[in-house]
Amino acid sequence: MDNKKSTPDIKPPHELLSGIQSWRPYQSTQPCCEPILHIHAKDLSIRYHQRMALQQVNLAINQGCITALVGPSGCGKTSFLMSINRLTDLIPGCQVSGQLELKGTNILAASANLLQLRRKVGMIFQKPAVFPFSIKRNLEIPLREHGWKDKTTLSSRIESALSQVGLWNEVKDRLDQPAQALSGGQQQRLCLARALVLSPEILLLDEPCSALDPLSSGIVEDLIMDLRGQLTIVIVTHNLAQARRMADHVAVFWSIKGKGQLLEYGPAQSIFDSPQHELTAAYISGARG
Amino acid sequence: MLASSKTIGEKSTTLLVWTAATFIAIPFCWLVGDLLWHGWHHLSLNFVLAVPQNAGREGGIGPILVSTGLIVGVCMAVALPIGVGAALFLSEYTPHDQVSGRLVRGSLDVLAGVPSIIFGLFGNAFFCQTLELGFSILSGGLTLACMVLPILIRTVEESFRAIARDQRLSAAALGLSKKCSIQYILLPAAIPGILVGSILGLGRAMAETAALIFTSGYVDRMPTSLLDSGRALSIHIYDLAMNVAGGNPNAYATALVLVGLLMMINLIASRIAEQWTTKNQLPT
Numbered sequence: 001m002d003n004k005k006s007t008p009d010i011k012p013p014h015e016l017l018s019g020i021q022s023w024r025p026y027q028s029t030q031p032c033c034e035p036i037l038h039i040h041a042k043d044l045s046i047r048y049h050q051r052m053a054l055q056q057v058n059l060a061i062n063q064g065c066i067t068a069l070v071g072p073s074g075c076g077k078t079s080f081l082m083s084i085n086r087l088t089d090l091i092p093g094c095q096v097s098g099q100l101e102l103k104g105t106n107i108l109a110a111s112a113n114l115l116q117l118r119r120k121v122g123m124i125f126q127k128p129a130v131f132p133f134s135i136k137r138n139l140e141i142p143l144r145e146h147g148w149k150d151k152t153t154l155s156s157r158i159e160s161a162l163s164q165v166g167l168w169n170e171v172k173d174r175l176d177q178p179a180q181a182l183s184g185g186q187q188q189r190l191c192l193a194r195a196l197v198l199s200p201e202i203l204l205l206d207e208p209c210s211a212l213d214p215l216s217s218g219i220v221e222d223l224i225m226d227l228r229g230q231l232t233i234v235i236v237t238h239n240l241a242q243a244r245r246m247a248d249h250v251a252v253f254w255s256i257k258g259k260g261q262l263l264e265y266g267p268a269q270s271i272f273d274s275p276q277h278e279l280t281a282a283y284i285s286g287a288r289g
Numbered sequence: 290m291l292a293s294s295k296t297i298g299e300k301s302t303t304l305l306v307w308t309a310a311t312f313i314a315i316p317f318c319w320l321v322g323d324l325l326w327h328g329w330h331h332l333s334l335n336f337v338l339a340v341p342q343n344a345g346r347e348g349g350i351g352p353i354l355v356s357t358g359l360i361v362g363v364c365m366a367v368a369l370p371i372g373v374g375a376a377l378f379l380s381e382y383t384p385h386d387q388v389s390g391r392l393v394r395g396s397l398d399v400l401a402g403v404p405s406i407i408f409g410l411f412g413n414a415f416f417c418q419t420l421e422l423g424f425s426i427l428s429g430g431l432t433l434a435c436m437v438l439p440i441l442i443r444t445v446e447e448s449f450r451a452i453a454r455d456q457r458l459s460a461a462a463l464g465l466s467k468k469c470s471i472q473y474i475l476l477p478a479a480i481p482g483i484l485v486g487s488i489l490g491l492g493r494a495m496a497e498t499a500a501l502i503f504t505s506g507y508v509d510r511m512p513t514s515l516l517d518s519g520r521a522l523s524i525h526i527y528d529l530a531m532n533v534a535g536g537n538p539n540a541y542a543t544a545l546v547l548v549g550l551l552m553m554i555n556l557i558a559s560r561i562a563e564q565w566t567t568k569n570q571l572p573t
Contacts, residue, residue: 090461118464125462129455132478141473142463194463 038063038232039084039202043098046079046088046260053079054260056098059251066224066233068243068268071253071283076260077236080253081204084234085121086114102202119146122195123204127211128187130179130194135171138179138190139197146198161197165189165223185216192223203227205235209242221246240284244272252280324548328541336542341509344533345525350543352511356426356519357495359512360505363430364494365487368437372490373483375438376445377471394443401439406499408436413503424518429505436500437490444489448482449475481562488558492551498523522547 039061046054054076061067069077079088086107088094100108107117131138139158148154158175162168167189171182179190188208195203205224209217225246227233237243243250250271254263264271264280275281282288339349375393383390412432422428452475460470498521506518507528520528526543529536 085462087458087462090458115464115466118462123459123462125455125459127455129453129459131456131459131474141469142465145463145465145469191459198463 036063037061038103039234040101040104041080041098042101044080044083044100045097046076046083047095047097048091049093052259054253057262059262059265061232061234061249063232064229065248066228066235066246067249067251068247069234069236069251069253070238070240070243071263072255072288073238074260075253075255077253078206079260081123081206081234081236083108084202084204085118085123086112087118087123089114119198120200121202121204122198122200124188124191124195124206124208126207128184128191130182130187130190132180133178134176135179135182135190136175139194142194142198157197161193162190164196165193166219167193183216185212185219188212188216188220189223192220196227200231202232202234205233207236207238210238244268252277252283254279254283321548324541324545327538328543328545331538331542332545336539337546340511341525341539344536345509345529345539346533346535347539350522350525350539350546352509353520353522353525353543354546356505356512357521359426359515359519360429360433360501360521361491361494363427363515364433364437365491367431367434368441368490369483369487371434372438372441372486373445373476375442376449377475379442379446380449381467381471381475397439397442401443404499405436405497408432409500409503411435412500417504422516424504424506424508425516426505426512426519427515429501429519429521430515432500432504433494433497436497437494440493441486441490444486445479445483448479448486451482452478484558484562488555491554495521495547495551495554496523497521498527522550 037060041057041059044057057080069080071077082088083096083100088096096108099106136158139161140154143154143157148157159168162171167186182190209220212220221242224233247268250268251265252263253260264275264277272284275284279288336349338351340351342348379390379393412428416422416428416431417424456474460474501521501524505521507520508518509520512519522543526540529540
């Protein structure tokens with residue numbers, strides 16, 4: 001049996017990637033977002049106990065853009081993402097140093113109001129984590145906690161958030177049914193609605209499509225693209241094709257001698273077409289990582 | 290064809306497992322069968338409601354059921370809030386490796402293994418004498434609460450820990466306060482675990498004899514307050530079987546009532562827990 005004979009179409013990864021360039025509508029047809037600085041990391045380092053997970057990252061993320069964080073596992077992408085809403089505080093032994101400014105305010109300061117920060121910075125995780133209650137209650141709990149008590153306001157916000165993620169028509173007749181009865185893709189969209197219902201300014205996405213089937217993954221991806229311009233979006237992904245399709249800017253993280261570092265950052269097009277760093281070039285061609 | 294393809298090893302494993310299961314089932318069936326055989330024809334509505342007479346040889350177990358209910362009620366009313374609170378403290382406020390958490394967990398494990406007679410003596414010394422509650426339903430209930438707390442706390446703590454990290458992170462990422470996430474996310478999600486822990490505790494409390502002999506006492510009159518002495522079902526059985534000649538028929542009938550009650554509580558609890566996990570919904 002000659003395997004090569006039966007699959008003659010397989011090309012090396014970099015050739016495949018160059019073929020993809022032709023179908024990148026969002027990169028080529030839409031202008032990039034406004035260059036207003038939104039998230040600014042200055043010498044940001046993250047340690048877990050004695051281990052340095054991320055070393056001196058300097059990164060400026062623009063408002064309304066989709067910024068993709070890519071790189072191999074264990075290079076500090078998720079740690080960086082979680083420091084933006086200070087979920088890192090919840091991880092035992094995690095220390096964040098340096099500065100992280102949102103619109104000029106250092107959120108790492110001791111005086112930062114974490115609950116307000118997290119209302120403004122929504123986050124979606126890899127696995128859809130719906131609460132084990134009804135669909136409606138999933139959205140009501142955060143709304144009530146942040147001061148929306150009036151019934152009509154509650155239902156109108158819930159309807160608009162569910163419509164925004166295309167769930168309203170699918171679930172409007174069963175809002176009182178358990179959220180866990182929804183499919184994986186629907187659950188992830190509910191999580192997205194739950195974040196959007198609080199009108200955040202920033203949305204953090206930690207591999208939001210990796211646990212979903214290709215169809216649901218496509219739907220969620222389109223939804224995120226629709227939010228471009230309205231919210232500042234930072235997405236961690238291992239899927240380079242996804243980063244290429246979605247992102248305005250790409251930050252490549254790499255683990256050097258066990259320490260996560262920012263290797264390269266710039267507009268998606270230039271990162272993919274003319275990477276400056278040889279590790280980036282090897283990574284996007286599929287040779288490394 | 291499938292059967293013939295089974296190896297001898299596979300067959301003997303199956304046989305071994307079935308034998309073990311049978312050995313477990315036999316004593317249970319024997320016990321229940323024996324109770325039914327000797328106790329069933331003494332059982333009647335009158336027996337359940339009537340007052341015991343002639344040291345329990347005649348009459349029923351009405352006041353004893355009431356005393357048992359009150360003792361177990363006091364026990365759960367005290368143990369449940371303390372137990373859930375302590376479990377929350379252990380799972381949410383102390384990291385797994387912290388000294389204080391380890392100390393509390395270690396002492397709970399030791400307490401869970403202490404024989405119930407020791408709890409009985411402690412209850413007698415502390416509740417009956419030091420706090421001057423005397424031989425009373427209150428003393429008995431409080432002693433039982435001390436006894437069931439370790440098992441309750443560890444079960445409830447496990448159910449809090451079993452709640453996925455994603456759920457906690459999601460709650461925090463939505464800007465929910467700790468109070469809010471405990472109230473709306475953790476507690477409702479831990480309800481099946483709390484229920485199971487309570488049932489385990491309740492079962493242990495209802496079947497307890499040694500811890501009650503020195504605390505709630507022997508008196509088989511209908512209690513009029515929590516400070517009255519009251520006789521629990523298990524003590525009634527013990528007394529009829531060991532101290533009262535000719536008490537066996539009523540001891541069997543009482544044991545049947547006790548076992549029936551325990552089985553009923555277990556059944557109801559597992560049904561509720563099952564429904565809760567399948568429906569996964571908060572009552573609105």
